[in-house]
Amino acid sequence: MHPVFRSALPFALCLSPTLASALDIQPGVWEVSSHNMQVGGQAMPAMEEMLAQLQNLPPEQRQMMENMLAEQGIRLGAGGVQMCLTAEQIKAQDIPLHDPESGCRNEVLERSATLWKFRFTCPDAQGEGETRFVSDKEFTTQVSGTYNGQPSSMESRARWVGADCAVLKR
Template sequence: MNIRLLTLGAAICLLTQLAQAQTLQPGLWEISSNNMQLNGQALPNLELLLGNLPAEQRQMAEQAMAKQGVAIAGQGVRICLTAEQAKTDNIPLLGAQAGCTQQITERSAQLWKFRYSCPQGKGEGQTRFVSDREFVTTLNSTFTAGGQPQSGSLESRGRWLAADCGTLQPRQP
């Protein structure tokens, strides 16, 4: 699996994880993905995918993600959500992606439905808020990887870990 596809898969996961910001707690969040599929084929979790990469490629992927404010740890990826990001009505991670737009199509206290579009892909999904410290997102997307059209789906679960993000820096818009 090439590093571009892996990074794109992680980005899709990240796009979904913050489709909330309603009343979430700021701080360190862990997002784990389940039921990931690419073109109808089940994919292993991100940690297993990265574990199958040669050490040099894994290090490159981790460094690229770290520059984007993302760490691979625990059961998935970790991100730092600032108080300002937690208060917005936007998906904070989309703002960091050049050329991406988003639209919340339906919003209630417990459920947000959304669409997004980026230069290399688009999709739609929904986020169900379990509490201000947990959410579940499902996403269906289409994108181009390696010049080929792809389709993917996943379910991710976000859970708040701590108010202090430690050394992990928040994503910058």
């Protein structure tokens, strides 16, 4: 696997799902794409570039990566990673911010209908961010902190792609 891809994809997957929930977002499949990602002052590839690199992997490596993501309820979409947010999760504001076995913790610092500010701590990353709700079908997130001890930052955009989460069932 390409070295940039090997370091950028885990960073993007660690921080991309750092989702917050407003009470009025749509339940269903959401696609999250990252951009303006930097680690240690070096620009990392955007999500679209990482997805293109994944398509160039040998079929067995690509399938292994896709299976690993599927076990977490995540699938690669045309422009990012796709995950399901259920109506129950949205109502309870209990959004899975990461794989429960990842060792990550999140704390919401401030919450309004249009903006959430949060702090996160993972084994390899920590920092703060904010999520802005553009509509019931789109929100953006900015995070900054450290990844593997190096300064890091990323912006992401989440968009609703459909109501049927069956395509993501494990």
